[in-house]
Amino acid sequence: MTRTSGGSAPLTRATEAAIREGIISGRYAPGARLRERELSEELGVSRLPVREALRNLRHDGFIMTSAHKGATVRTMSADDVDELFDLRTRLEPFAAERAARRYAEGDVHEGLTAAMEATAEATESGSLEHIMTANADFHASVVEAAGHGLLSELMAPILSRSRWLFAMTAFRDPHLEFQAHHEIYHAISHGNDRLARLTMAAHIEAGRGPSLLAVGADAAVDDGRAAPPPREPRTG
Structure with a gap:
């Protein structure tokens, strides 16, 4: 299709x-x-x-x-979440690594800096809507900073569904999210490609468990039953 x-x-x-x-x-x-x-x-x-x-x-x-x-x-299932994170933990670290290499070569992406600043302002404001939007824009900006056309094309629907999950996991501490984004930005902007890749991978994997919890809670509400215990995050 x-x-x-x-x-x-x-x-x-x-x-x-x-x-x-x-x-x-x-x-x-x-x-x-x-x-x-x-x-x-x-x-x-x-x-x-x-x-x-x-x-x-x-x-x-x-x-x-x-x-x-x-x-x-669509009702997002636990398998849907796992599949989404399986791809994100492979593709977004590559984007961060490539972006860092471009920075090391002097190819600075102003949009990433703007996204980082917007994330800081949103976190300070405490507005969940602004935080969700800014966090999603930051991840999109890392992909843009990678300067890889096919990656951007592949990531478009993945980033859109990630925004959907960001809305489901609004209970996560925005200050911890901001700190993680700041560490990723610092690694990229200093041209440390290996650290950028590892930091991004750890950050995304940390979101798998809360996302599975959110999906499980939503399913429980839809079925009129108690939410099941969250599945253990996968590390593969």
């Missing part, structure tokens, strides 16, 4: 972004049906860009479709 392109792409992208943000924020809850007519009325667009946006969101793993229910918001 390929993503939508064509003349309506700008409107499709805007519609897709609006629906994605609704999923991430929880306005469209896991398992909720996404009806084209209702979304069209809510977003003030025709049904065509809504249909194209839903197709793209299915491609990126945010929704599922079936003959009986149509489009529904």
Whole structure:
């Protein structure tokens, strides 16, 4: 399945972004049906860009479709979380390592510095929404700083789903998150590629357990039962 392109792409992208943000924020809850007519009325667009946006969101793993229910918001499982972290712990450390090498060669990425500053400001503000956005932007900026086109393309849906998980794990201490990001930034900006890779890998792996806990708690709420104990984070 390929993503939508064509003349309506700008409107499709805007519609897709609006629906994605609704999923991430929880306005469209896991398992909720996404009806084209209702979304069209809510977003003030025709049904065509809504249909194209839903197709793209299915491609990126945010929704599922079936003959009986149509489009529904995906319920992220523990296996989904593990698979996401399996990729993140391999790809993002590579991005950090490559970014550090570029810094060592004098290729400074101003966007990464701006993202680090925004993370500091958001953490100081205490706004969960701003913290979530800034943290997600920091990870995206590390990928951009790597200057690797194919990596950026591969990471786009992964980073989007990571933002979804960031929203689910808003209970994590933002100051510890900021400290981890600062250590990653320090390693990259000083051109220490090995430290950048190892620090990023440790930071991402530290998020696996809380993410599994959040997914387990959400599943328990949906089923009307007590949350199961969190699975032990994997280190592979």
